[in-house]
Amino acid sequence: MDKANNNFSIPSSRLYIFDNVPMLAQLDRIFSDLKLNNKEIYHKNYFERRLTLSQNMDFHFNFMNKDLSIFLKDLKYEDFFNQNKDVFIKDLNFFEEKQISLLAYLHLNKNFILYDINLIQILRSYDKEKKDIVKGFLTNNRVYSFTKFMNVNSIMNLEKYFNKFIISMNNSTIIKKYDNADEFKENLESLKKFSA
Amino acid sequence: MHTKESFINNKFIPIIKIMLLLPTKGRYFKNNNIFFNWGLIWDHLSPLIIVIGLALLVTAGIRGRGFDLEYMLFIFLYWFGFTQIISKIVNINFNDFLLSKNGINRSLIIFSFSVIHFSSLFIRFLICYFFMLLFGYELQLTYLLWSMILLSFFGISYGIIIMSIIRHRSFLVDLHGYFLQGMFFLSSIIIPVPLLPEPIRGYLLYNPLVHLFEWIKYPTTGIYYSFIDINYFLQWLFVLLILAPLFLFKDQLSSNG
Numbered sequence: 001m002d003k004a005n006n007n008f009s010i011p012s013s014r015l016y017i018f019d020n021v022p023m024l025a026q027l028d029r030i031f032s033d034l035k036l037n038n039k040e041i042y043h044k045n046y047f048e049r050r051l052t053l054s055q056n057m058d059f060h061f062n063f064m065n066k067d068l069s070i071f072l073k074d075l076k077y078e079d080f081f082n083q084n085k086d087v088f089i090k091d092l093n094f095f096e097e098k099q100i101s102l103l104a105y106l107h108l109n110k111n112f113i114l115y116d117i118n119l120i121q122i123l124r125s126y127d128k129e130k131k132d133i134v135k136g137f138l139t140n141n142r143v144y145s146f147t148k149f150m151n152v153n154s155i156m157n158l159e160k161y162f163n164k165f166i167i168s169m170n171n172s173t174i175i176k177k178y179d180n181a182d183e184f185k186e187n188l189e190s191l192k193k194f195s196a
Numbered sequence: 197m198h199t200k201e202s203f204i205n206n207k208f209i210p211i212i213k214i215m216l217l218l219p220t221k222g223r224y225f226k227n228n229n230i231f232f233n234w235g236l237i238w239d240h241l242s243p244l245i246i247v248i249g250l251a252l253l254v255t256a257g258i259r260g261r262g263f264d265l266e267y268m269l270f271i272f273l274y275w276f277g278f279t280q281i282i283s284k285i286v287n288i289n290f291n292d293f294l295l296s297k298n299g300i301n302r303s304l305i306i307f308s309f310s311v312i313h314f315s316s317l318f319i320r321f322l323i324c325y326f327f328m329l330l331f332g333y334e335l336q337l338t339y340l341l342w343s344m345i346l347l348s349f350f351g352i353s354y355g356i357i358i359m360s361i362i363r364h365r366s367f368l369v370d371l372h373g374y375f376l377q378g379m380f381f382l383s384s385i386i387i388p389v390p391l392l393p394e395p396i397r398g399y400l401l402y403n404p405l406v407h408l409f410e411w412i413k414y415p416t417t418g419i420y421y422s423f424i425d426i427n428y429f430l431q432w433l434f435v436l437l438i439l440a441p442l443f444l445f446k447d448q449l450s451s452n453g
Contacts (some may be wrong), residue, residue, distance in 0.1 A: 025294050039298050040298045042296075044291050044292075046293070048214075048293040050221060051214070051218070062205075062206060062210045063297060064206075065205075086231055
């Protein structure tokens, strides 16, 4: 992994982190509190393991009434898709699956809502070209990340991808706001004691 | 956007497609450009084997109890379809893959699920119907069709109510499974209730399914029993159709915490 590739800044990308959400079904209630209309969620089973890559892609793109071929062409996934379209997700390489599924999700949605995802792990695995594409999606957008419990390790290094952070912990009883990446990075240690 | 968005094309059909593919668990044949999902066909047509076997056994088989193949084949077909749809609804797994999509909720999943199982039963019905016609049997299409529709609605509504009461309670789910198996013998399928002595017959007549299955037999046998009343079954169905959405709504609320 080229470490230098991670070091880009994004004009306005805001990350909301909510901990203590044990079940995905509970998000509905939170969405109504946040007044979120589009509640498409990216989670560990965004691509169903018992289906092939093409079955998963067809489902998500048909559902959003978007053209799959445009995505494959624009994001240079044509060769990968043609080689793996009949491969079941459970047989695909973990990072290859996460990379294409996250990009498909970002391509299909306007609000980005993540549930129980180690975002930094996926972002780090992209090559330079794909990282720039992800950067384009995150620019001027909000990302809502919901976790079952706060794990500071999973949010470390996110300051390279976002520049505003709003962290809601213990069911909104503790809310931390950081207006720049440096402030967030400096306070990661203090977050550890809340997540312990 | 590549086409005009519609609920049927962009929501309902993709859900149906996924719900058909998910249970096939990768049972497919793949060779060069051919991708044939035989698991899909097997899942929906395999119940025909036991249905045809049992129907032949009781009509032409060992004991010769005077059952007619014209209705027995369809009664078995409907019964196994009925129990299958109930047990599948009771054990339904609302997986995150579907529920995390905007616009998909439990009601839509159950509705899609019911459409799949009704269509599957209808295809099995058509196969049986045309083969029976081919062998020269005279069939009462109206009775057979209506009983299939009524029993399917009964099964779906009943399944939803039971699901919202006993789901995730494994002991009760198992107990309900045994109850359904027992109903096979208490619903005038293999043991004709009208031939049973009182007071047993009187008790079994409280079971609405007895009235439906005897109603199916009537046009073929020509025997009318005064105590068989299809309206009794319809009253039960009416109540279930009202209660099922209420239970589903309650289940949806409790799942959202």
